[in-house]
Amino acid sequence: MASVAIFDYGAGNIFSLKNSLEKVGATVDVITTFDNENKYSGLLLPGVGNFDPAMNSIRNFSKIQFKEYVGDTPVLGICLGMEMFFEKSEEGKEKGLNVIDGEVIILSSSMKIPHMGWNNLEIKKPGKILEGVENGSWAYFVHSYRVKPTSNDVITAESDYGIKVPAVVEQDNFYGTQFHPEKSSTVGKIMLENFLKECKK
């Protein structure tokens, strides 16, 4: 059984994510600081909140910094959590975690913002999180910003919202989904299981 931690920025719906992870067999702790020893086989950055307050909660309340705490532990960033992997975001002024090169920009103004609802995943290449997920599967999105990685190689799936929106990214031990797997029914469950498999390795 994988033991994982969800980092709580203090403003999110942690309950659903915790519940979904427990349903697929994980033991879940909720943490608010990196100052205690990392005894977990996986870390999740949840998907609800605002860029600056979330970054501040990660950076300002711990003496130990994110990268140092995480090391090679698999990290799943969901929505905002994935956006924080990058260098900066148009949503805020704070610097991101900077573990994947690139930035976060607002969605195309020709479309309704937020992009809210069920959209198809267009799988670009095999990825650990996407194992067993069929091309065209439905995922639940709710976001106003999208990531723009410096290298497209990190993008494993996209979604079409006027423009191609990176939906899943993977680099080293960092996995990100722009949609919410915990709200994406059966398909989301498969992806959470895939993440837990990485945590057990």
Add this chain to the structure above:
Amino acid sequence: MTLTKRIIPCLDVKNGRVVKGLNFESIKDAGDPVELAEKYSNEGADELVFLDITASNEQRKTIKNLVRNVASVIDIPFTVGGGVKSLEDARNILLNGADKVGINTGAIKNPKVITELMELFGRQCVVVAIDAKRNYNVDEKKNIFTKDNKQFWFEVFIYGGKEGTGIDVIDWVKDAEKLGAGEILLTSIDKDGTKDGYDILLTRTVVDSVSIPVIASGGCGKPDDMIDIFKESNVDAALAASIFHYETHGVNGVKSYLKDNKIPVRL
């Protein structure tokens, strides 16, 4: 493929039970909210909305346990509204497992709560619910519409549709968007309970006034009403209650019918 239209069953909750008006009769018990949530979720509902229908009048808080129990059984998004007045009310709902909070009377009384919510939880959590009713006392400062030689404007009502505010719906949705709303849940009081179809004029006008998603509500009596509202407006989602209570129109059945009629839905 692109974003689909969302079909959203609405569950009106009173004293912890789902209630419905059946054939215009008085409110009847329609079951356990958690069981119904699970049933709709399994049938392919895209989201769920829970409204504590008595909350605004009786100043009651939405039940924390209900939110928790629902969040434990479903893996699709859900919104909880009814009686939300403060940041603390909203927090109570969101931290217990709801994805979005619906705020209606509370937003009219204290519009800055929309901004506070947006800043803390993100825009996507903030659903501004608006109950709209045609007002035939024409005032030139309002957005005037004419139908069947009658002039009217759409007025915002609060306290569960019982009290007019004198505020124009079109002005209010624009303000709500600026203040930080992530979505509008638009209910036509004129159409609600009629099973006569959504208010197309109202819905279309609101959709064209904002750039955030809009959910149409009030008046759905059959799947064709959903087809009409999706074809006649650029609305993002259709909410309905009564049609899903009859076995003949399960959520999946409704969505299959929509798909057959070229409405993009998740199946």
